[in-house]
Structure formats: C-alpha cells, structure tokens
Amino acid sequence: MSILASRISRISPSATLQMTALAAELKRLNKPVYNMSVGEPDFATPMNIQEAAKKAIDNNHTRYTPGSGTRDLKEAILYKIKRDNSLEYDLNNVIVSCGAKHSLYNACQALFESGDEVIVFEPYWVSFPDFVSVTGAIPIYVKTNKKKQFEPDFDDLKKKINKKTKGIIINSPSNPTGGVWSNEALLQTLELCNEQDIWVFSDECYEQFVYDGTYHSLAALTNNNSRVLTFQSCSKTYAMTGWRIGYTIGDARVVSAMSKLQGQSTSCPNSIAQQAAVEALVGDQSSVDNMCRTFQKRRDLILAQLMQIKKVECETPNGAFYVFPDFSNYLGAYYNEKQLKTSNDLCMYILDSTGVVTVAGDSFGAPGYIRLSYATSEQTIIKATDLIKKALSKLNF
Numbered sequence: 001m002s003i004l005a006s007r008i009s010r011i012s013p014s015a016t017l018q019m020t021a022l023a024a025e026l027k028r029l030n031k032p033v034y035n036m037s038v039g040e041p042d043f044a045t046p047m048n049i050q051e052a053a054k055k056a057i058d059n060n061h062t063r064y065t066p067g068s069g070t071r072d073l074k075e076a077i078l079y080k081i082k083r084d085n086s087l088e089y090d091l092n093n094v095i096v097s098c099g100a101k102h103s104l105y106n107a108c109q110a111l112f113e114s115g116d117e118v119i120v121f122e123p124y125w126v127s128f129p130d131f132v133s134v135t136g137a138i139p140i141y142v143k144t145n146k147k148k149q150f151e152p153d154f155d156d157l158k159k160k161i162n163k164k165t166k167g168i169i170i171n172s173p174s175n176p177t178g179g180v181w182s183n184e185a186l187l188q189t190l191e192l193c194n195e196q197d198i199w200v201f202s203d204e205c206y207e208q209f210v211y212d213g214t215y216h217s218l219a220a221l222t223n224n225n226s227r228v229l230t231f232q233s234c235s236k237t238y239a240m241t242g243w244r245i246g247y248t249i250g251d252a253r254v255v256s257a258m259s260k261l262q263g264q265s266t267s268c269p270n271s272i273a274q275q276a277a278v279e280a281l282v283g284d285q286s287s288v289d290n291m292c293r294t295f296q297k298r299r300d301l302i303l304a305q306l307m308q309i310k311k312v313e314c315e316t317p318n319g320a321f322y323v324f325p326d327f328s329n330y331l332g333a334y335y336n337e338k339q340l341k342t343s344n345d346l347c348m349y350i351l352d353s354t355g356v357v358t359v360a361g362d363s364f365g366a367p368g369y370i371r372l373s374y375a376t377s378e379q380t381i382i383k384a385t386d387l388i389k390k391a392l393s394k395l396n397f
Helices: 015-028 047-058 071-085 100-111 128-133 154-160 183-195 252-263 271-282 286-306 343-354 378-393
Strands: 094-097 117-121 138-142 165-171 199-203 228-233 246-249 370-373
Touching (some): 047 271, 094 100, 094 252, 100 246, 117 128, 128 165, 165 183, 286 378
Parallel strands (some): 165 199
Antiparallel strands (some): 094 246
C-alpha cells in the first residue's frame, strides 16, 4: 500500500521547472548553457517597482494582509483592468493570490470535483491537466488548428462537450505556442459554453505581449460573461516572476470560495510584493512597451533562424515569448545507434551535444514539437539555433 494519497499519483512533475533546474545545474558546473527553456522575461524588474518594495519595507508593510489581498492592490487591479481591458468589476470580484498559477489552482479546487469533465486544448500549458486531475475531475483534450494560431477545432470541441462538462480552460496568448485566438474564435467558444452553463477560465498572463493586432480580454467581448473567470499576473508583464502576484476577476461566489481555500492554505500573498504590485499596475507602463517591442524583434529573429533548419516547420506566433516548431521529421533518427523516438529524446540529444536547453512538446500534449523561449538575448538566440541546426545535421535515418 502506498504511503501517499492517491491524488499525488494524478500529478506529473512540471517539465518546464525541471528543465529550468537542469539549466541551473549545468551552469553551476561551469558547462556551456544556452537556455531556451526559460518561461520568464530576462529583464530586471523596473526600478519604480523595486523602489516601491523598498519603501514598503521601510514603512513596515511586513505583516499579514487580508487573505485575499489588500484593498489598495484590489483597487489597483480594478483600475488596471478598466484601463487595459475595458472591464469593470467591484472589490468583491477580485482575489489576489501567490501568482496566477496559484489563482488557477484555487479556482479548480473551488469549482471541480469527481464526476466533472474540464476541456483542455492541445497543446496546453503543462499544469492545466494536473490542476484538473488533482480535484478528481477529468481533463478532456480538444484538438486545435496550428494554421490559425492554435484556435479550437470546433468540430472536435462540439463532440467533447456534454452534460458532465463543468469547465473549459483558454490560454490566449498561449504557452507553449504563442498563439493568440481571434475574437471570433473566443466568442464562438463562449457561446458553446453558455449553452451548457460551463465555467470559462481565461488565462491572460501574456496579454501585454501581442505583436500582430490588438488584444481583447474575453470577458470584455460580450455582456454574457457571468461564468468567465479572468486570470492575470504581474509575473510576465512586469518581470516579477519571483514576486508571486497573480489575481482572478469574476463571479463573487467563486472568488469568495477561493478566498476561503486560500485562507486555510497559504494565507495572504506576500505583503511587500503586494505593495510593489500596486506601483506596477498604476505606475509608469513604459517598461511594458519596451519589453513588448524587444520581444517582437526577437520573435522575428528566431523565426528567421528556424527557417534555415531543414525539415523544421514553425508557425508565426502572435504573442507571448515562445515559438513552437514542429521537429517531427527528425523523430526516428539515430545518433550513435540510439534512436530518437520522442521529442523528449530529441531535446536531451540537443542538450547533451550542444548545451541548448529546450522543452519537449510531449509535456504539452504535442508529440514532435519543441518549445523554444526567446526571452533571452539575440546573441543567445543566434548561437542556440545554430547549434541545434548543427546537431540535427549529424543525425542518421
């Protein structure tokens, strides 16, 4: 008999965090490392935000706060979503958590249970299926169209929705693909959900990094949004990944349930980080614009580099800071009599032979694909993609 609760067996280790840890260990050993796996901006947290944190310490903002976040931060969130997303809510519609990952976990715990089904689109962020599975609910996978920013295959979606469907998770801009759904795709999905009273999770953590067109928050596209929960974060937008501030906006009953759960698990988010987040949301936004322009330039660079690698296909992502090229033409190849059967095999071969760290598409429900992050310098992008090209040229079929 296992000493562990059965729910633990329903969770897989985070592939992205594993690769981040592996990159750190290689660096510690003074081995050459070109980290294309990292899911965070390579920029420093803007100085105005850092100064707000220092001021918070000087003013002794180091105590417990209300479990669901300070009033000041909630008001800053309401200000931000009205300014950037054309959304208007009240204080009781907002909860602050220890990052958007925590927000999403809490929402799943508050809404889903055994017997429920939750739609997850492939490719998916690695944590989505586990958020669902640990509640006892079942993740149901729906195909997407890579030629249309990985929007849903609506024929497949309609087949998968049934009376057991309790929720659906949308991530646009997407991790891992960088895809940004059109307003039409968002509304069509929402209409299908409203017909069945399905809860819609809109993970918008990369909302500020959109390069082709204007981004629209799902809840702002229609008045029929009572079952839409919007998840946003300071982590990516303000290079604050380690500060752990994310938030949820939506139905007051769900927010209250999340607050109850949070109060008995993690208590409040970090008090100093909350003070800094107020400045992030209402202060000077020029750093966000600068990051967005830089990421777009890097996106164009990495796409140009990938085009030089034979048998690799990659769609142009409209957001986030990832590309998701298809390496499936290299599966089945051999190196030193070892066959590379999966994208994970291919990633480990690339790592062992070049020091380039990537994340296998297997972890995202997309065999044959590899995620590359361009949240790194242009020099690293050029060097890493050149090394990948050379490593692939050594394979035999």
